[in-house]
Amino acid sequence: MPIVLIVAEAQPDGSIRKATLHALAAGAQLASKVGAELHAVALAKDATALANVVKEYGVKVVHAASAPQFEQYLAETFAPAVAELATSLKAEYVGAAASAMGRDLLPRVAARLKAAMASDVMGFNGDAASLTFVRPMWAGSVIAEVKLSSAVKAFTVRATEFEAAAKAGGGEVKAFTPAAVASPTTFVDFKEVKSARPELTEAKVVVSGGRGTKGDFKEIEALADELGAAVGASRAVCDAGWVPNDLQVGQTGKVVAPKLYVAAGISGAIQHLAGMKGSKVIVAINKDPEAPIFQVADYGLVADLFKALPELREGIKSSK
Amino acid sequence: MNFDLSDEEKSFQATARKFSKDVVRPKAAHFDETSTFPKDIIKAGWELGLMNMTVSLELGGAGLSHFAQVLVAEELAWGCAGVATSMIANDLALLPVILSGSKEQHERFVKPFTEAFKLTSFALTEPSAGSDVAGLTTTARREGDHYIVNGQKQWITNGEYADQFSLFCTTDKAKRHKGLMCLVVEGRPQGLTVGKHENKMGQRASNTVTLTFEDVKVPVKNRIGEEGEGFSIAMATLDNSRPLTAMFAVGIARAALEHSIEYAKSRQQFGKPIADFQAIQFMIADMAKDTHAARLLAYQSACMLDAGQRNTLVSSYGKCFAADTAMRVTTDAVQVFGGYGYSKEYPVEKLMRDAKLVQIYEGTSQVQRLVMARELLKG
Amino acid sequence: MKILVTAKRVEDPESKIKVKPDGSGIVGEGLKYKINPFDEIAVEESLRLVAKFPGEVVVVSIGGKEVHEQLRHALAMGATRAVWVNHPGALDQMAIAGLLQKVAEKEKPDLAILGKQSIDDDQSQVGQYLAEWLNWSQATFASKVESFESDAEKNKVPALVVSADLKSVRVVREVDGGLNTLDCKLPAVVTTDLRLNQPRYASLPGIMKAKSKPIEELTPATLGVDVTPKLTVTRMSSPPPRKAGIKVPDVATLVSKLKNEAKAF
Numbered sequence: 001m002p003i004v005l006i007v008a009e010a011q012p013d014g015s016i017r018k019a020t021l022h023a024l025a026a027g028a029q030l031a032s033k034v035g036a037e038l039h040a041v042a043l044a045k046d047a048t049a050l051a052n053v054v055k056e057y058g059v060k061v062v063h064a065a066s067a068p069q070f071e072q073y074l075a076e077t078f079a080p081a082v083a084e085l086a087t088s089l090k091a092e093y094v095g096a097a098a099s100a101m102g103r104d105l106l107p108r109v110a111a112r113l114k115a116a117m118a119s120d121v122m123g124f125n126g127d128a129a130s131l132t133f134v135r136p137m138w139a140g141s142v143i144a145e146v147k148l149s150s151a152v153k154a155f156t157v158r159a160t161e162f163e164a165a166a167k168a169g170g171g172e173v174k175a176f177t178p179a180a181v182a183s184p185t186t187f188v189d190f191k192e193v194k195s196a197r198p199e200l201t202e203a204k205v206v207v208s209g210g211r212g213t214k215g216d217f218k219e220i221e222a223l224a225d226e227l228g229a230a231v232g233a234s235r236a237v238c239d240a241g242w243v244p245n246d247l248q249v250g251q252t253g254k255v256v257a258p259k260l261y262v263a264a265g266i267s268g269a270i271q272h273l274a275g276m277k278g279s280k281v282i283v284a285i286n287k288d289p290e291a292p293i294f295q296v297a298d299y300g301l302v303a304d305l306f307k308a309l310p311e312l313r314e315g316i317k318s319s320k
Numbered sequence: 321m322n323f324d325l326s327d328e329e330k331s332f333q334a335t336a337r338k339f340s341k342d343v344v345r346p347k348a349a350h351f352d353e354t355s356t357f358p359k360d361i362i363k364a365g366w367e368l369g370l371m372n373m374t375v376s377l378e379l380g381g382a383g384l385s386h387f388a389q390v391l392v393a394e395e396l397a398w399g400c401a402g403v404a405t406s407m408i409a410n411d412l413a414l415l416p417v418i419l420s421g422s423k424e425q426h427e428r429f430v431k432p433f434t435e436a437f438k439l440t441s442f443a444l445t446e447p448s449a450g451s452d453v454a455g456l457t458t459t460a461r462r463e464g465d466h467y468i469v470n471g472q473k474q475w476i477t478n479g480e481y482a483d484q485f486s487l488f489c490t491t492d493k494a495k496r497h498k499g500l501m502c503l504v505v506e507g508r509p510q511g512l513t514v515g516k517h518e519n520k521m522g523q524r525a526s527n528t529v530t531l532t533f534e535d536v537k538v539p540v541k542n543r544i545g546e547e548g549e550g551f552s553i554a555m556a557t558l559d560n561s562r563p564l565t566a567m568f569a570v571g572i573a574r575a576a577l578e579h580s581i582e583y584a585k586s587r588q589q590f591g592k593p594i595a596d597f598q599a600i601q602f603m604i605a606d607m608a609k610d611t612h613a614a615r616l617l618a619y620q621s622a623c624m625l626d627a628g629q630r631n632t633l634v635s636s637y638g639k640c641f642a643a644d645t646a647m648r649v650t651t652d653a654v655q656v657f658g659g660y661g662y663s664k665e666y667p668v669e670k671l672m673r674d675a676k677l678v679q680i681y682e683g684t685s686q687v688q689r690l691v692m693a694r695e696l697l698k699g
Numbered sequence: 700m701k702i703l704v705t706a707k708r709v710e711d712p713e714s715k716i717k718v719k720p721d722g723s724g725i726v727g728e729g730l731k732y733k734i735n736p737f738d739e740i741a742v743e744e745s746l747r748l749v750a751k752f753p754g755e756v757v758v759v760s761i762g763g764k765e766v767h768e769q770l771r772h773a774l775a776m777g778a779t780r781a782v783w784v785n786h787p788g789a790l791d792q793m794a795i796a797g798l799l800q801k802v803a804e805k806e807k808p809d810l811a812i813l814g815k816q817s818i819d820d821d822q823s824q825v826g827q828y829l830a831e832w833l834n835w836s837q838a839t840f841a842s843k844v845e846s847f848e849s850d851a852e853k854n855k856v857p858a859l860v861v862s863a864d865l866k867s868v869r870v871v872r873e874v875d876g877g878l879n880t881l882d883c884k885l886p887a888v889v890t891t892d893l894r895l896n897q898p899r900y901a902s903l904p905g906i907m908k909a910k911s912k913p914i915e916e917l918t919p920a921t922l923g924v925d926v927t928p929k930l931t932v933t934r935m936s937s938p939p940p941r942k943a944g945i946k947v948p949d950v951a952t953l954v955s956k957l958k959n960e961a962k963a964f
Contacts, residue, residue, distance in 0.1 A: 017875075074881075075827065075837055100874035104839045107792075107827030116793055116929035119822045132933055137820055141716040142725060145934040150793075160962040184836040184887070188869065188880035205963075227964065252665045260963040270587065271665065277586070281961045282944075283953065289946075298961065300946045301953055308950055315954035316964060327768065331775065331906045338900060369903030382903055 019097035081178035110154035203230035212265020215242030268293025344399030380434030397571025402525030500550025522673030737814025763787030775901035796828035836883035
């Protein structure tokens with residue numbers, strides 16, 4: 001039976017990186033399409049803890065290798081180990097989440113296995129004979145179906161496209177000892193960067209407040225903090241002196257194009273739209289059902305922002 | 321006839337366009353509002369080689385064609401006409417020296433401007449002599465190996481920041497054209513006063529001042545050509561600069577056109593984008609057609625210079641048509657934007673104010689028509 | 700110091716990319732091309748390093764004659780010479796890495812700097828394949844710690860810190876949740892992330908000097924590389940069009956839609 005092998009990843013504190021659960025779900029989907037078994041591999045100084053978590057998520061076997069050289073992730077030590085395991089298992093598919101580690105590691109694994117690779121996969125089509133990987137190209141302007149014809153096929157998974165695997169019966173953990181490899185690269189350090197609020201024009205999420213806030217931005221800021229977002233404002237709010245001018249989004253303010261733009265208490269005059277209509281998803285919250293902003297919003301909620309924003313914040317928090 | 325740009329020309333245009341988009345345009349509104357001089361931007365443009373393009377390699381320039389320079393001029397003006405004027409006025413001011421100066425004068429008066437970032441100024445116009453160039457009254461009286469210069473110049477670009485002036489004066493007012501002379505004035509000699517920066521309608525980033533000469537001593541060896549040759553030197557200079565000025569107008573017009581197209585597609589009235597209405601469609605079509613026609617006239621007038629041909633007529637066609645086109649196109653752009661076009665929050669009213677000057681400087685649209693008529697009806 | 704750097708030809712990010720109705724590819728008409736922005740950052744970093752450790756920046760591009768445009772751009776920025784691998788057809792990442800491997804073995808650079816990904820396929824693989832096949836150190840997503848307003852950036856200080864004896868390089872990488880620092884023995888492969896530097900313009904004198912810089916022509920045949928693709932795109936389609944917006948009745952529905960439909964968090 002063919003094998004789909006997913007690389008599990010731990011966070012710096014040893015707990016499983018959530019993206020791995022999404023990768024496992026993708027692996028399960030792939031496995032069912034091609035009639036394969038789902039396996040996983042965990043590498044760490046002591047991999048048993050990680051492996052024991054992973055085995056609960058519908059994985060048949062978690063292969064765990066514990067060694068001092070795996071204390072810190074390095075492509076030069078992890079890739080040979082994963083490749084060696086994949087070869088010994090005759091794994092046909094090797095994948096990982098498209099996290100920073102997955103994106104750094106998998107191509108090196110693939111290179112070692114002379115495997116072609118599809119990055120940032122959003123889905124799978126077909127069956128074992130006709131399998132294609134669905135992935136974005138040109139920054140998502142194009143969705144492509146890709147066929148890999150090498151004996152082994154590698155891939156990374158876009159976590160947001162697969163719902164996290166649910167707990168599904170215990171698999172087993174098998175220890176393995178990969179050959180030790182000298183690495184020309186040394187880990188120096190990892191510095192956690194606690195994001196202060198991101199810069200408005202670079203933020204992936206922006207939460208903006210308008211006249212409806214009457215100058216009280218507490219809920220705007222709280223929601224922004226929950227989403228790791230930047231805070232923006234309409235011109236009216238800046239003109240009134242309620243918030244600093246550099247928060248202004250609009251024709252004379254900043255032009256932003258985040259993945260998510262939440263406009264609370266903003267009517268949606270054309271000057272404001274000029275600054276945010278390029279956003280991928282627009283949410284509008286306004287008491288007035290006729291507000292022009294609803295014409296550009298993907299999701300509109302007619303509500304009092306002072307009630308809706310705290311509820312929204314709670315809802316997001318609990319669904320994370 | 322090949323209308324394509326060479327690979328090299330495309331590269332020049334790409335660099336100028338990127339500079340204009342990333343460096344000039346974002347600051348254009350600020351320099352317009354404050355009417356301040358964008359010295360750092362101009363210096364950055366100098367460092368990229370966007371000034372002194374046609375100055376010969378021997379004199380430290382790039383030895384590039386006039387055509388390459390007009391390509392750059394359009395891109396700079398697209399970003400901000402005031403910035404473009406500031407940069408190219410420098411090149412214009414060096415032209416009299418390059419066209420009619422001696423080798424020694426080239427070394428003394430041109431080379432310093434390719435070796436380091438410095439600006440020069442073209443000083444022709446006076447309070448009472450604009451279109452009537454031959455009627456200028458700044459006098460130069462010969463005394464031994466100096467001229468003593470007295471008079472006033474008006475609307476002098478870069479005057480406050482210039483290290484050198486190409487000055488046009490007369491040794492005999494009665495002789496009108498035949499009395500004109502070109503002198504290079506270095507630095508700030510005793511008796512030269514630079515007036516305050518004019519509060520202008522548009523192109524406000526461009527520094528515009530009066531110059532007052534009170535018994536200013538200028539060495540005779542700073543004279544370009546002979547006494548009495550000043551008028552023809554000035555006219556030859558303008559033949560060279562008309563293609564550039566025309567391209568300023570094209571750049572302004574293109575900016576106005578692009579803004580209008582984008583706005584027309586997004587502004588909705590009566591349930592649809594205004595781009596769906598014929599009134600707007602016709603305006604945009606005419607704006608684009610005339611802008612491109614102006615561009616091609618300017619291209620030809622530059623190519624004629626490169627071919628060593630006299631381009632007076634075609635360059636006059638170009639400057640006149642382009643300037644009048646830019647005025648029309650920018651006015652229509654404000655119209656397309658409607659109420660928002662009238663607000664300084666949107667970029668088009670600045671373009672309309674900037675365009676007006678192109679109809680006035682470097683020979684008014686009326687003077688251009690005189691030039692054209694004279695060429696067409698002579699002999 | 701000798702640095703090998705890539706200059707891939709890609710569609711201008713400002714171009715509107717449209718899929719052909721039959722899904723066989725993208726519409727080529729009206730498209731403009733430029734150097735892959737991440738590769739441009741790689742070229743800039745190379746120039747800064749060679750300003751500090753005098754040597755050569757060798758820029759390489761793969762494709763038909765049209766890639767000369769990108770090579771000339773890199774040369775105009777200041778690269779020393781160019782290598783053109785002449786192959787007009789489609790190439791997958793393994794083929795590209797295979798070709799670059801042979802060029803690297805021929806040129807023997809101290810560093811190979813590539814963009815972390817190219818903005819057409821967004822695969823983000825070639826640097827890593829190359830490092831593995833050369834058996835070199837790899838440091839991906841190289842980033843800079845200081846802001847672009849810093850004096851270090853204004854003075855074009857390289858972000859990659861090469862040791863004085865040219866034996867190693869210290870690289871700061873952008874990873875999930877923070878910055879990771881690695882020490883890599885040279886020779887190494889580094890891939891650049893967005894915030895590594897601000898590439899210089901191709902000045903007009905630079906453009907003119909580039910005309911006389913050599914472009915060496917190689918082919919997959921002369922390099923001995925089989926470029927038969929192992930990855931093929933069978934179909935392209937447009938992402939689902941922007942749906943008309945909807946009004947949601949309550950916050951709970953909004954949260955659910957944002958999470959599951961819009962995948963916004």
